[in-house]
Amino acid sequence: MKVLVIQQRYGIGDMLIFLPYLKALAEKNNVKISLLAKKTSRSSELFKAESFLDEIIDLDSTKDGISGFLKLSKEIRKKNFDKVYIFNGSLRYRLLAILAGIKSVYQYPLFTSKDIIFQTAKVFTEPLVGKILSTEPYLSLKEKDISDAKNIYRINEKTKNIVLGVSASGPTKRWDVENYIKLATQLSNYKECKFFIAAGKSDLEIIEKIKKSNINTICVTMEKLSISNILNIIKNCNLYIGNDTGFMHMSAALGIKSIGIFTDSPAYSYSGYSKNIIPIVPMGETVESTTHDTLGKDNISLEEVLSSAKKFLI
Numbered sequence: 001m002k003v004l005v006i007q008q009r010y011g012i013g014d015m016l017i018f019l020p021y022l023k024a025l026a027e028k029n030n031v032k033i034s035l036l037a038k039k040t041s042r043s044s045e046l047f048k049a050e051s052f053l054d055e056i057i058d059l060d061s062t063k064d065g066i067s068g069f070l071k072l073s074k075e076i077r078k079k080n081f082d083k084v085y086i087f088n089g090s091l092r093y094r095l096l097a098i099l100a101g102i103k104s105v106y107q108y109p110l111f112t113s114k115d116i117i118f119q120t121a122k123v124f125t126e127p128l129v130g131k132i133l134s135t136e137p138y139l140s141l142k143e144k145d146i147s148d149a150k151n152i153y154r155i156n157e158k159t160k161n162i163v164l165g166v167s168a169s170g171p172t173k174r175w176d177v178e179n180y181i182k183l184a185t186q187l188s189n190y191k192e193c194k195f196f197i198a199a200g201k202s203d204l205e206i207i208e209k210i211k212k213s214n215i216n217t218i219c220v221t222m223e224k225l226s227i228s229n230i231l232n233i234i235k236n237c238n239l240y241i242g243n244d245t246g247f248m249h250m251s252a253a254l255g256i257k258s259i260g261i262f263t264d265s266p267a268y269s270y271s272g273y274s275k276n277i278i279p280i281v282p283m284g285e286t287v288e289s290t291t292h293d294t295l296g297k298d299n300i301s302l303e304e305v306l307s308s309a310k311k312f313l314i
Contacts, residue, residue, distance in 0.1 A: 003029050004081040004102070006036045006093050008059055009117075011169070012227075012246030015041040016253045017118050017273055018087060019137035021125040025085055026052035028129040034079065045227035046250075049140045069096070076100040085128070087121060089113065116266075118273035135273040139253035141235055149232035153196075153220060160193045160313050163234055163251060164219075165242020166206050167199040172264040172295055174243055177206045179302055183241065184215045186306055191313050196233055197221040198240075198247035239312050241305065244270055252276040257312050259305065262290050263297035280305055 005025060007018050015037065026033045032054035037043045043056050063072040073096050083104040086093045089112030097105045108124055118135045126133055155161050164184065168174035187193050197219055199207055207221050222230050231250060234240070240251035240258035244265045251258040252274040259278045260271055267290040271279040279287050282296025290296065 001029060001031050001083070002079065002081045003031050003033045004036060004057075004076065004079070004084040005033050006084065006086045006088070006096075007041075008036070008038060008088060008090075008093070010038055010040050012040075012042050012046065013244075013249035013270060014117065015043055015046060016137050016139065016246075016249045017135075017270075018121055019139065019253065020133055020135060021087070021121050023050075023052050024125055024129045024131075024133055029083065034081070036076075042227050042246075046139065046231075048228055049142050049145075051140075072096065073099040076102075085125075087124070116269045116272070118269070136275065137253040137273075138255070139231070139250070141231060141254070145228075145232045146235050149229065150236045153233055153236075155194070155233075155236045158192065160187075160191045160239070161196065161237040162187070162193055162309075163196045163198050163237050163240040163242065163247065163256070165198045165240060165245050165247040165251075166210070167203045167247065168243040168245050170264075172297060173245070175261045175263060175297055175300055177209050179300075179305075180241075181210065181213045181215055182302055183306055183309070184219075187309060187313070188215065188218060190310060193218060195219045196237060197223075198230065198234075198242060198245075199223050239309065241309055248277065259308050259312075261300055261305065262287075262294075263300060264290075264292060264294050266291045278308060280308060 034055050036057045036059055038059045047053050062068055077100040081102045084097045084102045086107035089108040089110050094107055122133055122135055164180050166177055166180050184195050195218055197210055201223050207223055210219055234251050235254045237256055240248055240256050242248055244260050244262050248258050248260050258276050262279050262281050267279045267281050267287045271277040281287055281290040282299035
């Protein structure tokens with residue numbers, strides 16, 4: 001039995017939201033699954049220590065358009081899959097399954113869009129596996145890697161170790177870095193803290209502001225580290241505070257309480273699936289009303305974020 005799962009969404013957070021359903025399908029079929037996913041989801045790094053995967057097939061730009069589609073269908077056909085589960089309503093992937101000669105095809109209703117992604121995935125998967133599924137993802141890491149990260153970065157229990165997720169996929173989703181500097185300053189006055197700055201190479205301007213600030217000596221920036229290294233650092237931390245970004249979803253999937261600052265993205269869709277995510281939304285909005293085009297980054301109260309953080313540092 002060979003099983004393919006298609007999850008074509010772009011981000012790290014999206015992929016982690018689907019983790020419970022990927023594991024459930026592997027368990028139900030009693031096989032390791034093949035996953036067709038975009039490189040931007042960073043699946044190969046996220047799932048490095050997981051046992052449910054056989055392989056990851058990259059869905060990259062060479063597989064766009066008609067010629068790319070035909071190239072992909074030939075690649076999939078050669079693998080002789082018996083089943084495919086398609087976590088989207090795209091006609092493109094239905095045709096892919098047909099051209100690849102896969103006999104058993106399970107897919108969202110065609111043209112499904114604007115859904116609450118964890119709810120749609122749950123409703124789709126549960127009848128297929130015959131049981132109720134938790135929406136909570138649990139990401140596995142190797143204990144030795146966690147221990148090594150603790151030693152390398154001198155993480156200890158006397159200090160409150162906090163991930164600051166200052167990065168975001170766009171400026172409207174990013175709470176101002178000055179707010180994070182003020183927040184870290186006040187938290188370090190409250191408890192002895194060490195901050196791990198979760199940002200990428202595209203965030204050098206933000207990182208530079210932090211390095212020039214008064215919190216520089218108690219910060220470790222992670223822009224040069226791999227996802228694998230960052231995951232092991234996060235697992236050693238007490239708390240995540242930051243924007244709705246992949247780092248928040250990684251933290252939640254590792255069992256770390258995560259204060260998510262939602263300024264301009266669907267707060268319920270990206271927090272409602274996990275008890276570990278504590279959403280903070282702009283003043284005047286609710287978790288359900290905060291979505292794309294809310295444009296609320298200037299309406300997030302520093303005092304509210306600080307108060308929420310203190311609760312988890314007691």
